[in-house]
Each structure stands twice: as C-alpha cells, then as structure tokens.
Amino acid sequence: MKISVIGTGYVGLVSGICLAEKGHQVICVDQLSTKIDQINQGISPIYERGLNELLTKNIHRNLSATTDLNAAIQHSDISLIAVGTPFNEETQAIDLQYIEAVSQAIGGCLRHKSSYHLVVVKSTVVPGTTDEVVLPALEQSSGKQAGQDFGVGMNPEFLREGNAVEDFMSPDRIVFGGMDKKSTDLLFELYSVFKGVDKIATNNKTAEMIKYASNSLLATLISFSNEIANLCVAIGGIDVTEVTGAMHLDKRISPILATGERITPHVTTYLEAGCGFGGSCFPKDVKALIAYGEKAATPMPLLDAVMTINAQQPYQLIKLLKKHFPELANLKVALLGLAFKPDTDDVRESPTLPIAQTLIESQAQIKLFDPIFKHLPDFLSQMNITLCQSLEDVITDVDAILLITRWPIFEQLPELLAKLPNPPLVIDGRRMLNKNTISRYEGIGLGKS
Numbered sequence: 047m048k049i050s051v052i053g054t055g056y057v058g059l060v061s062g063i064c065l066a067e068k069g070h071q072v073i074c075v076d077q078l079s080t081k082i083d084q085i086n087q088g089i090s091p092i093y094e095r096g097l098n099e100l101l102t103k104n105i106h107r108n109l110s111a112t113t114d115l116n117a118a119i120q121h122s123d124i125s126l127i128a129v130g131t132p133f134n135e136e137t138q139a140i141d142l143q144y145i146e147a148v149s150q151a152i153g154g155c156l157r158h159k160s161s162y163h164l165v166v167v168k169s170t171v172v173p174g175t176t177d178e179v180v181l182p183a184l185e186q187s188s189g190k191q192a193g194q195d196f197g198v199g200m201n202p203e204f205l206r207e208g209n210a211v212e213d214f215m216s217p218d219r220i221v222f223g224g225m226d227k228k229s230t231d232l233l234f235e236l237y238s239v240f241k242g243v244d245k246i247a248t249n250n251k252t253a254e255m256i257k258y259a260s261n262s263l264l265a266t267l268i269s270f271s272n273e274i275a276n277l278c279v280a281i282g283g284i285d286v287t288e289v290t291g292a293m294h295l296d297k298r299i300s301p302i303l304a305t306g307e308r309i310t311p312h313v314t315t316y317l318e319a320g321c322g323f324g325g326s327c328f329p330k331d332v333k334a335l336i337a338y339g340e341k342a343a344t345p346m347p348l349l350d351a352v353m354t355i356n357a358q359q360p361y362q363l364i365k366l367l368k369k370h371f372p373e374l375a376n377l378k379v380a381l382l383g384l385a386f387k388p389d390t391d392d393v394r395e396s397p398t399l400p401i402a403q404t405l406i407e408s409q410a411q412i413k414l415f416d417p418i419f420k421h422l423p424d425f426l427s428q429m430n431i432t433l434c435q436s437l438e439d440v441i442t443d444v445d446a447i448l449l450i451t452r453w454p455i456f457e458q459l460p461e462l463l464a465k466l467p468n469p470p471l472v473i474d475g476r477r478m479l480n481k482n483t484i485s486r487y488e489g490i491g492l493g494k495s
C-alpha cells in the first residue's frame with residue numbers, strides 16, 4: 047500500500063521505516079528540511095537500535111522523505127499523523143495545535159485529490175480528538191465529506207523508545223479505530239503484513255482511550271513501587287528490592303506453568319523502585335488524562351497521586367546525598383545518565399534534569415556521563431555541567447556518584463570503584479548495583495537499620 051507518514055519524530059520515523067521494511071511504499075513528511083535531508087542521506091536524526099540499518103536498506107527503494115505534504119498526499123492512499131501532542135502547562139491541557147495544523151494542511155491537499163484517502167491519527171490524543179477535532183478540520187479545509195470522500199481512523203502507537211524498532215516490527219497488539227467499516231478495513235489491510243498478532247478494531251474514541259489507560263497503568267505501578275520504597279527508607283531495616291522481588295513471585299503476576307517453570311513478565315520491571323519515570327509519554331499522557339477527566343467532571347485522584355509522587359521522586363537522591371553531605375556547595379558530584387532511560391537519546395522529562403538543576407542552585411560541581419552523548423544537548427550547554435567521555439573519567443575525583451539512568455555500562459561501577467584509593471559515595475537511583483559490592487552505598491528504597 048502507499049502510505050504517507052506526517053511528522054518524522056520518534057514515532058513517525060520508526061513507523062515509516064518499519065512499514066517500508068514490511069513492504070509498503072512509504073513517504074515520510076516533516077516540516078523540518080534538515081531532518082528530511084538527513085533521512086534522504088540515509089542518516090537517522092534520532093538514535094534507536096537497528097533503525098539506521100533499516101533506513102539505509104530501504105531509503106530510495108520503498109522509502110522516501112519530503113517536506114512537500116501535497117505531493118505525499120497525492121501519491122499515497124493512507125496518511126498516518128505522527129506529530130507531537132505535548133502537554134501545555136499554562137492551559138493545563140493537551141496541546142493540539144500541531145494536530146489541528148496538520149489536519150488543516152492535509153484537508154487542503156485533499157481538496158485537489160479525486161480518489162478516496164484515509165487519514166489516521168497515530169499521535170496520542172485524548173478521547174474524542176479524532177472525531178471532534180481532526181475530522182471537522184479535514185472536512186472544513188477540503189470541502190469534502192468524511193465517510194464518502196475520505197475516511198478517518200485512529201491507530202495508537204505502543205512502541206517503547208530504546209526498543210522502538212523491535213516493538214514496531216513485533217508488536218504485542220495492534221489497535222485501530224475507524225469512523226466506519228471502510229476505514230477499519232483499510233487499516234486491517236495495512237497491518238495484514240503483521241501476522242499472528244492480536245488486532246483490535248474499534249471506534250476512534252475507544253482506540254484513543256486504550257492508549258491512555260495503558261500508559262496510566264504502567265505509570266501507576268512505578269509510582270506505587272516508589273511510594274513503598276520511600277516508606278521502607280523512613281521505617282529503616284527494609285530493603286524495597288526484597289519486597290518487590292517477593293511481590294513479583296505472586297503467581298497472579300508471574301504465573302507458574304504446569305511444567306513448574308515460572309514466567310517472569312516484563313511488567314515486573316514497572317514494579318520496581320527508582321528515581322521516577324520520564325520521557326515524552328508517561329508524564330504528559332497521565333497529565334493530559336487527568337485534565338481530560340477534570341473537563342469531563344470526573345477528577346482522577348489516583349492519577350493525581352501518581353504524578354505527585356513522580357514529581358518528588360528525583361529529589362529522593364538529593365535527600366540521600368544530603369544525609370551524607372549536608373552542605374552541597376562545592377561538593378563534587380558525578381551524574382550517571384542523562385537520557386530518561388537506556389538505549390535512547392531522549393532527555394525529555396528525564397529525572398537528571400531536576401537533579402542537576404537542584405545541584406547547580408546549591409553550587410555543587412557537576413560532572414556527567416551518558417554513553418549516548420558526545421556533546422551536551424543545546425538547552426543544557428549554558429548550564430555549569432562538565433560532560434565526560436567515559437565512566438572512568440566521571441567517577442575520578444568526586445565526592446558522590448548519583449546513578450540515574452539504567453545504562454548497562456554502569457554495572458562496571460563496583461569494579462572501577464574498587465581501584466580508587468578513596469571511593470566516593472554511590473547513590474543508586476535505579477537499584478541496579480549489588481549493594482554489597484560497594485563500600486559506601488545508598489539506594490532508593492534501601493531502609494538502613
């Protein structure tokens with residue numbers, strides 16, 4: 047099938063490249079010509095494991111990129127909208143300006159198209175957006191009628207940054223909504239190249255809600271684990287990793303098969319304490335759902351608490367640091383990790399940001415190492431942070447190390463620290479190290495006796 051993907055960020059680019067790999071003819075569209083030039087040169091503007099290889103394999107074969115939206119619409123049968131849907135802190139609601147603008151623009155192109163076209167929202171949008179914002183905008187700017195001249199669908203994306211290619215190529219489920227049977231039939235056809243996966247066809251509103259409910263559940267598990275962790279520290283004598291480890295063994299969480307073998311589902315990784323969730327999805331999506339609930343006169347106190355706990359969680363590391371160093375001025379601190387999670391270069395809502403901000407305000411001296419960053423992102427370049435190029439470098443001559451991102455390379459820490467004459471304090475924000483292998487160790491949820 048001929049597909050255009052509008053917006054080539056994490057979701058749009060991965061979707062476009064993977065759909066091309068699956069055999070569709072794909073045109074990626076973005077308004078940023080620098081991104082488009084890079085894509086056409088076979089260089090991925092973002093880091094995702096395996097993405098660049100698939101890009102170089104498919105570009106100029108079944109994949110192309112352009113800033114020309116009209117050409118893309120005229121030469122495709124289905125358009126996937128994958129523009130950003132940030133949360134607007136001022137209005138305290140999802141910001142649909144990019145969705146509205148792109149819907150208007152696509153409608154303008156449909157005005158000059160004689161054949162049927164399906165427009166599908168892949169961005170995460172609050173329930174009702176596809177039918178009540180996108181569809182009317184398309185009708186208004188195209189002068190055509192939805193259901194007759196074009197269709198409208200909704201196809202939420204569940205990929206996880208860091209595993210995006212694998213998640214897209216081998217999805218756990220494919221959900222799509224459609225305004226009518228013709229729309230969902232076309233989506234079935236688009237995804238028919240994905241064999242043996244559960245496909246859920248529903249209406250647009252339900253598809254939108256499935257995405258929010260899914261993200262909110264996982265965010266809730268994380269904040270729940272963190273709340274328990276903080277209580278363990280307050281009580282003392284309890285290590286949360288023992289608590290959550292035993293919880294994982296509940297057979298309703300990790301079922302035991304008839305063979306006696308136990309399955310450990312991936313969901314257990316969300317039932318672990320840490321310094322909070324970040325990224326471009328969980329924080330903004332949970333906040334958008336809360337705001338949506340308020341608008342629908344249905345407050346969401348559980349999700350409110352999830353966000354409150356999460357906003358405080360990075361500061362648990364500062365609290366542990368102050369336990370050992372009440373005065374932070376001139377303290378030499380190494381921060382391990384800038385990306386909000388491993389295997390990505392996405393720093394949006396990373397817990398490292400509030401931690402670094404607090405340390406800078408307290409006049410601590412900060413060194414930072416993240417294996418994906420050779421330079422600090424522009425928005426951090428004005429901050430007084432020294433970026434190191436190796437783990438050895440960042441831990442040399444510091445008073446304390448704050449481990450924030452679960453990069454596997456940080457497992458080398460105990461070995462490297464053992465070589466130092468005066469090893470610094472280590473505060474493990476992800477509980478990824480063995481506490482017995484480090485002389486001066488603190489961790490989230492480690493309630494000391």
Ligand SMILES: NC(=O)c1ccc[n+]([C@@H]2O[C@H](COP(=O)([O-])OP(=O)(O)OC[C@H]3O[C@@H](n4cnc5c(N)ncnc54)[C@H](O)[C@@H]3O)[C@@H](O)[C@H]2O)c1
Pocket residue numbers: 052053054055056057058075076077078081128129130131144147148151168169170171203204205206207326327
């Ligand atoms: N990042 C994730 O892991 C993830 C996972 C699932 C769902 N989502 C959702 O997918 C959507 C996109 O997220 P993202 O992280 O890929 O966003 P992003 O900000 O990385 O990318 C959005 C892209 O859209 C482009 N764009 C904006 N307006 C445009 C227009 N009018 N015409 C052409 N291009 C335009 C921007 O230039 C940018 O390249 C969001 O709704 C997000 O919530 C993201």
